[in-house]
Amino acid sequence: MTLTAYLNEMKALLKDKLPQLEASLKEPATPAQLMQTEARLGVPFPQELRELYLLHNGEDNLGPGLFFGLRFLSLDELVSEWSTWAGLEREYGEQGNHYSVPLGWIKERYINRGWLPLSEDGGGNHLGIDMDPDTGGSKGQVINFGRDEETKYVISRSLTDVLRFMRDTVKEGNYSVFEEDEEWTGWAYGAESGGHFLDKIRSLQLPLFTAIERSAPASDELQWAEQALDEKWRQLIAAKSKSFEIFTQAKQLYLIREELTDITPLQYCTELRELSLSVNGIYDLSPLRSCQQLKVLYAGGNPVTDLTPLQALPHLQQLFLTGTGVQDIASLAALPKLKELDLENTPVTDFSPLGNSKSLRSLTVSISTPGQLHVLSRLNRLRKLEVISSGREMAADIQAAVYALGELRKLKELCLKGLTLSDVEFLKGCTSLERLELKDTVVADLSALAKLPVLQELELSGSDQVGQLEDIAASSSLRKFTGSFAQFDLMKDKFSQPVDFSTLIGETTEEQEEIWHSYIR
Structure with missing residues (x-):
């Protein structure tokens, strides 16, 4: 018909x-x-x-x-x-x-x-x-x-x-x-x-009227697996789904702070696209080898150290490992579609394996030595980078090392956290930089920002000790500024072009709130 x-x-x-x-x-x-x-x-x-x-x-x-x-x-x-x-x-x-x-x-x-x-x-x-x-x-x-x-x-x-x-x-x-x-x-x-x-x-069984071969486990295998579930997993599955079979068909699962140590039942969730296992007690990721369709994995806050099971995930694009025990990231270079990686607060010291990744575009790392910045500077495919200092003891050596980041000519977003710098002259090499965020960072001289050709957004979060701030008013490209009330008050009338000051960071008095609201109306 x-x-x-x-x-x-x-x-x-x-x-x-x-x-x-x-x-x-x-x-x-x-x-x-x-x-x-x-x-x-x-x-x-x-x-x-x-x-x-x-x-x-x-x-x-x-x-x-x-x-x-x-x-x-x-x-x-x-x-x-x-x-x-x-x-x-x-x-x-x-x-x-x-x-x-x-x-x-x-x-x-x-x-x-x-x-x-x-x-x-x-x-x-x-x-x-x-x-x-x-x-x-x-x-x-x-x-x-x-x-x-x-x-x-x-x-x-x-x-x-x-x-x-x-x-x-x-x-x-x-x-x-x-x-x-x-x-x-x-x-x-x-x-x-x-x-x-x-x-x-x-x-519904989709696509309509079209037989699709699924990679789901056989029904008898699921029955056996369901019988083997411990009481904790039975309760968890009951809370997430109507049945174990429906649970195994989930596309997204959020198992956060569930006190999990064993994730064996997840090997039957072969259609998973997004999985959050944040803040549990998981050491072994091996059951995820069966989750061939997985695209996003949150594994932060777990004592996991071994990432080799993830080599079996050809579609993995986003991986969040914040606060894990991971030291060796060599296996990640084999992931053909990995675009975003978060290694904040991990003991990783060698970032060089990431140089073999052709897909990586966004990276968050904690650094403990200035030399790590030189390794990062060779990741020239990056579009977004967040560098977090693990201690102020690097202050004396960081300025020379940070110049290496000027080699990242395709970088569009950069966040620096916990650093102490004399200037940001190195950013002149980042000719594609559109957004800069400074968190808890000290910079004696910010004036070089005025020379960045496409910088559109500057955010100063807890970065009250910055010098030559007024000089950035010479920037013709900046369109949004976020900072403390004092920084807003200093800069609000300095630019020749319209600039968005609609966000403030930090506490304000009622009088300051009134001044700010009056300005942005």
């Missing part, structure tokens, strides 16, 4: 129980309108999307929401929503953590102008058509995306399959109709009224 046939049958089935649906659907779009829309987006529509719009050009604002409560957008509304997202893509496209289910079918981004919003929920979330899929996906697949949609699912390979699923659901009676304020009638997927369809899709 065609998309048209499924939609018409569904409308006929709902004629008595939800007449508002057909009444809210607009007149067909014209071929000329479709061509104009495709030209505005620069993307040709899949044939079935054209077919849908040639039936109805969206839905009235007070319609019940064609897609189980999600309102069907007109072509003009589609373009408007798409334009809003496209305008934010450059700045926010890769912000946050995002996950594709199945793995490798949807590009794991926050924004992608190749996603066409087909419907909306009124809160910035959409059912959409993916015209820029990842390597495993296909053009025209139907996905969820938006402000709250961190995990993105391929709902179906085609829009026709979505209409087929909706028709089947209506035939089975697995939906609910409800009224709000006696003026608006809505409907939802499932027997219970209300609920967000984009939440409910997570319990």
